[in-house]
Amino acid sequence: MxxxxxxxxxxxxxxxxxxxxxxxWWPAKTPFETMVGAILTQNVSWTNAAQAVRNLEDAGMFDPHLLTAADTADIARLIVPSRYYNQKAERIREFAGVYVREFGADPAAMAAVETGELRERLLALRGFGEETADTILLYACEKPVFxxxxxxxxxxxxxxxxxxxxxxxxxxxxxxxxxxxxxxxxxxxxxxxxxxxxxxxxxxxxxxxxxxxxxxxxxxxxxxxx
Known part of the structure; x- marks a missing residue:
């Protein structure tokens, strides 16, 4: 069979x-952009998520250190096209903080973590379901997760x-x-x-x-x- x-x-x-x-795929310039894009595209088309990505870029905010320190209201204003922008702003800020503190904002350091362990860490974040976590694992960390x-x-x-x-x-x-x-x-x-x-x-x-x-x-x- x-x-x-x-x-x-x-x-x-x-x-x-x-x-x-x-x-x-994934249409992104950097692994971190892919990670944030995975959050932005929750429950919305990629077209809307891509506009939110461009807004963050145009505002000079597409940096994990800046997003960690930013007020969630400031992030939310930039990602309105992605819908549920207040919730997503909180998720982006929390994820960026983890990315900075635990992985030194280094995609290679994040990708070096064992797949199962990293998946569990991502699933522990608020608002992260299996599809979001696996999208980051596959498209940002290049791990063989479907x-x-x-x-x-x-x-x-x-x-x-x-x-x-x-x-x-x-x-x-x-x-x-x-x-x-x-x-x-x-x-x-x-x-x-x-x-x-x-x-x-x-x-x-x-x-x-x-x-x-x-x-x-x-x-x-x-x-x-x-």
């Missing part, structure tokens, strides 16, 4: 890559590889248990899933355009069958 499932997952990735090309989001659950449950309503952990294990640990693969695979979910496998899907409608002649989208 595992070998077949591994092959299916790789064929799905290959079909997505062939159709969409490399996605070049990021799961709503698109992942939707697409792979429609293709019968996950039960409907699968948990974050169950969904993550689908990839972690059947693919080699490869940060580069996990990086682009997740980005491909997001692109597919945004453009084709939407709540009202465009099944005739889906590049993974059939894999091995056995996996058919439940929505398309209907």
């Amino acid at each position: 595992a070998v077949t499932l591994t092959g299916d997952l790789l064929q799905i990735y290959d079909a997505l890559f062939t159709s969409f090309g490399h996605q070049h 990021v799961v989001d709503a698109y992942t659950r939707r697409i792979f449950s429609r293709y019968g590889l996950l039960p409907e309503g699968a948990s974050y952990d169950r969904t993550q294990r689908l990839f972690a248990d059947n693919l080699e640990e490869d940060a580069e693969l996990f990086n682009d695979y997740h980005a491909q899933i997001v692109h597919l979910g945004k453009t084709i496998c939407k709540k009202s899907p465009l099944c005739d355009r889906c590049p993974i409608r059939e894999i091995h002649g056995a996996l058919w989208c439940a929505v398309g069958r209907g």
